[in-house]
Amino acid sequence: MSPELAAEGTRTVDLLVVGGGIAGLTTAIEASEAGLQVALIEQEPTLGGRVARFHHYFPKLCPPACGLEINFRRLRDNERVNVHTLATVNKVEGEAGDYTVSVTVKPRYVKPDAGDYSTWAESCPVEMDDPANYGLSKRKALYYPAENAFPASWAVDERAVKDPAFIEWAKGCPDDGLDLEMAEETLTYKAKSIALATGWVPYDATKLDLLGYGNDPDIVTNVQFERLSAPNGPTGGKLTTPSGKEVKSVAFVQCAGSRDRDHLPFCSGVCCTASLKQASYVREKLPDAAIHMFYIDVRTPGRLEDFYQERQEDAAITLHRGKVAKVERNGALKVTAENTLTGSLETVEVDLVVLATGMQPAAALVKPVAEVELDENGFIVQTDEATGVYGVGTAVRPAAVAETLQDATGAAMKALQMARRS
Ligand SMILES: Cc1cc2nc3c(=O)[nH]c(=O)nc-3n(C[C@H](O)[C@H](O)[C@H](O)COP(=O)(O)OP(=O)(O)OC[C@H]3O[C@@H](n4cnc5c(N)ncnc54)[C@H](O)[C@@H]3O)c2cc1C
Secondary structure (H helix, E strand, O other): OOOEEOOOOOEEEEEEEEOOEHHHHHHHHHHHHOOOOEEEEOOOOOOEHHHHHOOOEOOOOEOHHHHHHHHHHHHHOOOOEEEEOOEEEEEEEEEOOEEEEEEEEOOOOEOOOOOOOHHHHOOOOOEEEOHHHOOOOEEEOEEOOOOOOOOOOOEEOHHHOOOHHHHHHHOOOOOOOEOOOOOOEEEEEEEEEEEEOOOEEEOOHHHOHHHOEOOEOOEEEHHHHHHHHOOOOOOOOOOEOOOOOEOOEEEEEEEEOEOOOOOEOOOOOOHHHHHHHHHHHHHHHOOOOEEEEEEOOOOOOOOHHHHHHHHHOOOOEEEEEOOEEEEEEEOEEEEEEEOOOOOOEEEEEEOEEEEEEOEEEHHHHOOOOOOOOEOOOOOEOOOOOOOOEEEOHHHOOOOOHHHHHHHHHHHHHHHHHHHHHO
């Protein structure tokens, strides 16, 4: 059953979810399986959010495709969720139980019934930075958004549609599946409640002057390291430095910009476990490589403590207690920190530096259109009142996937209550 379409084209749903990462996706599925009509609005051309770009995820260290595919299957078999990708909310009016939401859907420039362009896209003459690989590689202007994309559909990068070389090339489209004249659409939804699952963005490492990001290709962030390790990433999963060197040693720099009043004052709570996870990638792919991790204190809450202890026992991983003061290239890449246990200054030479940058709420950079209170860091403040607008997942606080899923179930329950009340 698709959302009810009123005469004037307004669609009616119980819940409108903004953000199709693991939090929004799960909220939409849980609510719909409990009987609600749902609209899911995602700005990217595919659902999945940041998790889809990981190599593995802790604690089980399985590839993200496992969990996501199960959710995508639940979504495919579910007629109560209307998914809009390349879509954002531009206006929200009304009150709890009766919102009117205006949604802008950008053109995909590929017709819904178009075929598989894997072979033809290789001849595309226009390439651009690939945001899915955090700028570590280029992609063709006609691209498939992710290995297990949902929807399973090609897209044209909007930066290419006015490029004469691309327009000329597109004329040779094998089954006439491209439409470069496709226009933006505006949809109107009536919704009883709204879930904001807009997630997080990696903190901008170029702001960390002393850590050298941007000055040297072999200083990367933790999210880039996920891509460098993934088989569907820019190196096919072969761990080399971005400048193409063999990796014999790696340093993980914890709290890169986190717990720092000049950057992100809070602890993201997942970066220590994420770096320990990434140390496992190195261990598995390059058994002889030396691994250094510089930390203020290692935070691996709850059951993740076991995960930490297992890696503590690994002789190839050296844990240095000290906040890194400087990363510079002086012949070799050098990481300098004051060891807070010994008081001595330590400098380690490595081939690759991974900055463990924290999770900044997306809402800190793009304020939500729906009326909602943000804290001083841009996280959505949850209230017990039936406001009709709920934050979910990392839009509310930094969190791992497990907590995000609990939030999603909670938001689905609130939406259910609102639907019954109004
Ligand atoms: C380096 C690193 C590694 C990590 N590894 C793990 C791990 O191994 N295991 C684990 O459990 N957790 C891990 N995490 C945490 C994990 O990334 C988060 O728990 C998870 O991404 C939260 O999902 P989310 O849906 O809240 O946010 P996101 O994944 O950020 O999804 C938000 C979605 O909303 C969309 N969106 C944003 N704004 C709008 C808008 N205005 N309109 C429409 N759509 C919008 C985005 O495009 C995105 O698709 C890691 C975090 C880091 C930093």
